[in-house]
Amino acid sequence: LRKRGGPALRVSLLQRSERLMNRQLDTTAAKLLETTLQERGMTFYTGVTLTGLQDDGQGQVCAVTLANGRQLPADHVIMAAGVCPNSALGQQAGLACERAILVDGHLTTSDPHIFALGECCQFEQHTYGLVEPIWRQVEVLAAVLCGETPAHYAEAPTATKLKVSGVQLYAFGPTEAEPHHDTLHYLDPENGDYCRLLMHQGRLEGAILYGDTRHGPWYFEQALAATDLTACRHLLLFGAADAQAVLASHASSSFSHREAA
Template sequence: MSRNTDWQRICAVDDILPDTGVCALVEGRQIAIFRLRADDSLHAIDQYDPCSGVNVLARGIVGDVDGERVVASPIYKQHFSLTTGRCLEAPEHSVCAWPVRAMDGAVWLRPEPKRCFLPQPVSKREPEDLVVIGNGMAGMRVVEELLEMAPDQYRITVFGAEPRGNYNRIQLSPVLAGDKQAADIELHSREWYADKGITLHAGDAVLRIDRVRRRVCAASGLEVPYDRLLLATGSTPFMPPIDGLAKRGVTRFRDLDDVDRMITASADHGRAVVIGGGLLGLEAASGLAARGMQVEVVHLMDRLMERQLDHPAAAMLRDTLAARGITTHLEAQTEAVLGGDRVEGVRLADGREIAADLVVVAAGIKPNTALAEAAGLRCERGVLVNDTLCSSDPRIYAVGECVQHRGATYGLVAPLYEQASVCARQLAGVSGSGYAPSTLGTQLKISGVELYSAGVVSPQPGDEDLVMQDARAGIYKRVVLRDNRIAGVVLFGDARDGNWYFEQMRDGVDISAMRSQLLFGPEYCAAA
């Protein structure tokens, strides 16, 4: 296979039906890609079945054998692990597994095999103790992949501050809007942990890490030793210095408990103020409006989603939200939350007052480094990690929103899952490439609003700016060019070509020949 190890777009996620596979030809090699219904995850292994000598695995039946996700060959029915490629019945016939992910509605594969399958040694050594602090999506993805790579290498203990199993945090918005129930976004039930031999301490936060004695100390008084420690403490909401945030009726938008409070408030009250006009704030505002509340958004900056949108796209988004009954106040600073014991409204710095029965603070997030800092680990904005996701202590790894890697912190799920794969390989002792983040696009999770943004939002001196706007149709497209290559894209109202623009930007394609057709999408550019 070629040495090219860049991520390659295979197809749209929706092109693969749940619990089925497709075959992709990647640099001359047939690879079977599967999509699982249970968690909408993607897996890729060789299409070639070494037991039958035929390229057939994409046509196999997807299932579960003793908790391991597998595909059964349609020929001789051997089972192959979807994560490691291990043949359960005949390990000597194992196949390669490949890194695969979903991004912006598309399936992406990196043509560099995951050397994941570890044949069991002849003499098994005593398992080491792995303690995971954080029961969220990033930490548990590490555990999932580690169990499939090296199921007997560790005794695993998981501590979570929330009194429940793991759930899909990025699906909180549909739960708030009433499109989904909390049970619909559960990823791992308590039974799953028990079945996997994992000790779960839910609702028992770790308060201290003793690096000298290699133990963690929990709020309950429990102390647990570790040989390896994984920090997945996530992030905490940024709470601006506003008087009155301790009043009843003020909440964050970060977990299921926050969503429960907001749903209860929407049933009993009618007016809400959301502080923050970024991604999270607008999703909260949309969800509350869907539940019948009168919603007003207070945003400090001069436009909504200023990190992802330019002024014209932000203005169109503001008009779209207004049509749904959501009022926005720009360049507005919240000075105080009004009321006695319970919130009655907010006062802005210019003296205006807005009545409210519920105030949602969605002013951003910051990495949760408190535990790491107290333990003496190197931290800046986040817990500092290298390309293997190892911290300044070689026994302690960190993944997710709590980390800082090469000066950057992360809040989107795709890079967190990439970190998890790298970290799992390191813990399993499997060789592979380190974590190298890629540019990602942004989409707003509000029903009926098409929005896509990636790369540069505002052109720099020397950049070219291609813009198309149809105000009546509610469509806006902006492509920023730098040295005849796409440096950024903003799409509103029609975001179907977002993935294609992203591919051109990521691959550094010279667009000189199709420049005049670029705003009209791939079909017109193909004919250029």
């Protein structure tokens, strides 16, 4: 909107949480993102809840009201309210539903002859709004319907890549460090570069990269494979190449030690 509307179109973003992308970013990365977007002319209100819309008496919106009573002028309002599963059909059919149609690890509903997957289903406490986990559900259900007994569907970590043009961002795992985490970070605010890695017992559990995100997929692979990165911990912030070289030489030297023994 900001790009297409030119300077005359003032765009404000209201967000309920205290920072942008609170499920993917820590405070530092969220602030970098906010600053970048502010520089592009956007205004942010975080930690606010929208409670009402005012109209000008002729059916045209003229302001929004926040939970703290504050009013902000607006002549267009766009709500990005997320995905809300429609489980009405399942409910009418008498299937067990909570926020969506409940399924087990084989995508079977409370009626063993009826299956559900995708945005209309709920597995444990999870509902869905991205294709990646749904593709994995498809694999499991296809195998079940072919008479096989596949491994149960299970939640798996996913990585986020931000699609805002010119903003490079890659994140996975917990946003905040917990007491058991060994945290490595690098911040260059001048260049808008930030990297924060969360390690536990030599394994990578989470990463947030802002600016230079080239090594994001490599970090994600290491986390999924639970690779022991202790030997290259001091090089991890510099990316894949040096760290991999150290890991390879560490592996070959432990192999030759074993051979010698």
